[in-house]
Amino acid sequence: MNDAIRKVVMPKWGLSMATGKITEWIAAEGDEIASGDELADIDTDKIAGSLESADEGVLRRIVANVGEDVPVGGTIALIAPADVPESDIDEAARLAREELDSGAVEEVAGPVTGTVEVEGRTLAYATLGDGEEHVVLVHGYGGDKNSWLFVQEPLSEHRTVHALDLPGHGESVKDVGDGSLDTLAGAVLGFLEAKGIARAHLVGHSLGGAVVTAAAAREPGRVASLTLVAPAGFGSEINAEYLRGFASASSRRELKPHLTALFADSSQVTRQLADDLMKYKRLDGVDKALNTLLGTLLDGDRPGIDAAPLLSTVEVPVAVVWGRADAVLPPANASGLGEVAFVDDAGHMVHMEQPGAVVSAVGRVAGDGG
């Protein structure tokens, strides 16, 4: 195959994804594509999202049809410079089509999951990529490592990217101890220690943003950069009603209305999202963990964390990303944070709604990793 032809493949969003279905081609054959441009909407049995291009050139050929089940790793389109001869494209498309029809698509290695022990607490993580530089993704309150699914894959092209489950979350231990910021920061630093990672770029969302800031303040030598996505601990506004509602909801019916506060586009609140969260909330110990952490996040109806003094001691590059439609931690909280990338069409879950904005923010402070 002509080396100038780049394959666009079905991405692997999350550990359990085996196939995906294109619901709409956003780009058309002949379109000029820049890196980060949205190519297609893809639906999996878990989640729907938009695939962003990792390459640039002309979208020369669409291989997979709308509605077709395509295995992860299967070629769905071809991108190449305009001067690649049509006959080469025909040949590459024919091979890609044959591969899809035969079902003999090479399995794509998904994230590798594992656990580490930090001060007697088991922490779970998922690692993707094998680049020299390490990135650690730290989710927010009630989230887990899978919330980074749209971000982890593009970041891992040139880096080793770990998505961590904080104590009380995902598959990590449900004991959060005192639930303090310091305890959670200790878990992140303990993870680095346990994995033998001397220095990492830390990315934190919401509560995770405050956690990575505290980690950087505590052990500056271990942190190469910070990317804060709608971080907690800055400004004076917080949606206490959302946090309490999330913590106390005991059924999908109770939970679902609260979840709409997370997204700019409320259609992101799918039954699957609510189901997965209820599966998490039903685990023994989660109720206690969420309530303990609620005490960290809230002081009455006001924010319970002040991370600004911690950030002022941090000397590494810092990027801040905030959704303009954030209804949990409003973007007004960002005043005083210097340069902030405000993102349109994104609520609190910027990394799910506009993952490209988070990927490029990490790129700005962490370099291209290559």
Add this chain to the structure above:
Amino acid sequence: MARTISYREAINEALHQEMERDESVLVMGEDNAGGAGSPGEDDAWGGVLGVTKGLYHRFPGRVLDTPISESAFVGAAIGAATRGMRPVAELMFIDFMGVCFDQIFNQAAKFRYMFGGKAETPVVIRTMYGAGLRAAAQHSQALYPLFTHIPGLKVVVPSSPYEAKGLMIQSIRDNDPVIFCEHKAMYDATGDVPEDSYTIPFGEANVVRDGEDVTIVAIGRMVSVAEEAARTLSSSGVEAEIIDPRTTSPLDTETILESVENTGRLVVVDEATPRCNLATDISALVAKEAFGSLRAPIEMVTAPHTPVPFSDALEDLYIPDAQRVTNAVKTVTEWKS
């Protein structure tokens, strides 16, 4: 961490974790430790289909191998529950419940009510139901409607390994008598189940699949039959919403009614025989509470009103299958007034 395990393993894990957590949890039943004609305790079978395997030696003295006298050991379990233990009694086949009905529906089910709310009876009776294993008329019935009928009992009919584990743990922690109905043809069915303990609350239905065109309420093993039908229907453009009530008592009527208000059509799939079963119960509920939403008469897919046949060919015809569900959905979606 969630991994794929079987329905049998899910129930076994729930029992393990609860016995580990709470010393008052006991297991009792026939053939837990071999039973008649076997080498005895060293050959702990874990019940006739091996669901409690491994518990006998792991929890010495807390797994009781009982004589073949259901009225005695179910009565003993209920009595122990009134004194603060949390026994899980295994009554091999739901078909055998007849010999201990007094203990279950006239004693256990009545204590809380008759003692002014002061008495608690945290007993779980595990039992196998359902056709499909060529076990003939006396070992194949789907009798959960009988228990659903009795106020004071909670009735659980798990449809997958995930539901089985969470509902079993909830059953053990619940302070009322629970009849836990396991479909004997599902023990090898597999699914994702978290390793950690978790509970699924009673009376909260699971919406297994979203759809706009028809609501299918399915009980226990019939959930997977409805899912198979829904896949076929989807390829012909009909999107079915599938609701698994998970517990028939208490019943999550709200989820069922909300769905029918949206789709305007209802098919109920129930492996029980058709008189006074869950299909008639749920149909009556919807006819009364959501009549104005219905755009077609309700369809019920059930077993026929006969004993379960021993003939393989007849037994296969007896059990509701995906084709019958598909046909019922077509009847309601194509209905013209």
